[in-house]
Amino acid sequence: MSAGVAAMAPVPVPPFDSVPFLDLGTTTAVVATEVRVGWEKVIASNRFVGGEQVKAFEDEWADYCGTEYAMGVGNGTDALVLALRALELGAGDEIIVPANTFVATIEAIVLVGAIPRFVDVDLHTGLMGAAEVEAAVSDRTRAIVAVHLFGQLTDMDALGRCATQHGLVLIEDAAQAHGATWRGIRAGGFGAVGCFSFYPGKNLGAFGDAGAVVTSDEGIAERIRSMRDHGRPGGSEDRHYDHVRIGTNSRLDTVQAVTLSAKLPHLDQWNEDRRRLVRLYAAALPPTVVPLGQLEECAGAHHLMVVRVPQRDRVRAELAALGIGSGIHYPTPCHQLEPYQQWSPGVLPNVERLAGQILSLPLYPSLPDADVMRVCEALGHITADLESLDDQPGD
Ligand SMILES: Cc1ncc(COP(=O)(O)O)c(C=O)c1O
Structure with missing residues (x-):
């Protein structure tokens, strides 16, 4: 050792066989060659925005979702904003939304000038159903945003009836439910x-x-196509500087359309892999660790494997010490986030209780079965001395 360099304590490393929360490597590898070929074509064409690849993916995605039209946009937040604008929702309109969602759902509502009407959810599924919506409808309510959180659908028959009965959109x-179905009908x-x-x-x-x-509504499709492209009327190159409405720039990049077209044929199998892993988890988890429930008519896309567990933060820290990744989706309900507190309806007991209990365990299509077993075993040890959740107030 050279002079002046003190002997250092060994850097702590996670155990050799650590379990990551998410690993995109395998799904990327499956499509990498096809994507490279597709991207080379885009580069050779020098056409990087729009083009036949975007149109092709839009057609494939509409077909997959069972709708007439799909419009590619820049991201999921823009998808929500453009959808709300195309539906002419805005100032003074109340939109019913679950408080336990990723903040983007609420951002979109507020960005169009509408009012988020936060509601509670079912404690066992974590989803907002027709009963919660019914309790929140007012004279000013114009719409409902159903969030298929974690890849699960609520009773869409009941929610649809509720919307129709009250004249709500x-x-x-x-965003988390690609390919999830309710009675065989796909999300979207x-x-x-x-x-x-x-x-x-x-x-x-x-x-x-x-x-x-x-969407299957031609008018909505047309407005979104125009709004995502600076309000251009669309359809004609020589109207490039004709702007018929206030739009924005939120187009789907050509290279991303190529990537999505390469991945789409694998989506059903990847979702099936997720479902199998979720069943494996369900069979091996200790009784103190309770997976969120799903309704029988729903074939979930299982974007996340969410469980409820007592002393969640302690459990999570102990998993981390063993090299097992996890997440919390989401630690603070949206009505309690500082910028959105102004629309808080007060206490939402189930959403708030879930926020303190939920833990997302590792899940991705190529997650090895042995890793699921390792996570379950670790949870068995960590929670052995903990009392089960009893769903009583204060639990
Ligand atoms: C439920 C939900 N809504 C909206 C979004 C926003 O999507 P994006 O990050 O593509 O803007 C996300 C993304 O995480 C989401 O999970």
């Missing part, structure tokens, strides 16, 4: 519009940011 935030196919994110970690993920809106 149903919007789906399907229920509402006036379905909004998707293709952020890399999603079940169908681009190699960067991307999103889409699906």
Whole structure:
């Protein structure tokens, strides 16, 4: 050892066989060659925005979702904003939304000038159903945003009936639910519009940011196509500087469309892999660790494997010490986030209780079975001395 360099303590490393929360390597590898070939073609064409690849993916995605139209946009947040604007929702309109969602759902509502009407969810599924919506409808309510959180759908029959009965527009935030079904109908196919994110970690993920809106309404489709492209009328190159409405720039990059088209044929198998892993978890988890429930008619896309566990923060820290990754989706309900507290309706007991209990365990299509068993075993040890959740107030 050279003079002046003190002997250092060994750097602590996670155990050799650590379990990452998410590993995109395998799904990327499956499509890498095809994507490279497709990107080479884009580079050779020098056409990087729009083009036949975007149109091709839009057609494939609409077909997959069972809708007439799909419009590629820049990301999932823009998908929501453009959808709300295309539906002419804005100032003074109340939009019912679950408080436990990724903040983008709420951002979109507020960005168009509407009012988020935060509601509670079912404690066992974590989803907002028709009962929660019914309790929140007022004279000013114009729309419902159903968030298919974690890749699960609520009772869409009941929610659809509730929307019709009150004359409300149903919007789906399907950013976590690519390919999830309710009675065989895919997410995105229920509402006036379905909004998707293709952020890399999603079940169908681009190699960067991307999103889409699906609809079967020609007028909505037309408005979104125009608004995502600076309000151009569309259809004609010589109207490039004709702007017929206030738009924005939120187009799907050509290279991302190529990536998404390469991945889409694998989506159903990847979702099936997730479902199998979730069943494996369910069979091996200790009784103190309770997976969120799903309704029988729903075939979930299982974007996340969410469980409820007592002393969640302690459990999470102990998993981390063993090299096991986990997440919390989401630690603070949206009505309690500082910028959105002004619209808080007060206490939402189930959302708030879930925020303190939920833990997302490792899940991705190529997660080895042995890793699932390792996580379950670790949870068995960590929670052995903990009392089960009893769903009583204060639990
Ligand atoms: C439920 C939900 N809505 C909206 C979004 C926003 O999508 P993006 O990150 O592509 O803007 C996400 C992304 O994480 C999401 O999970």
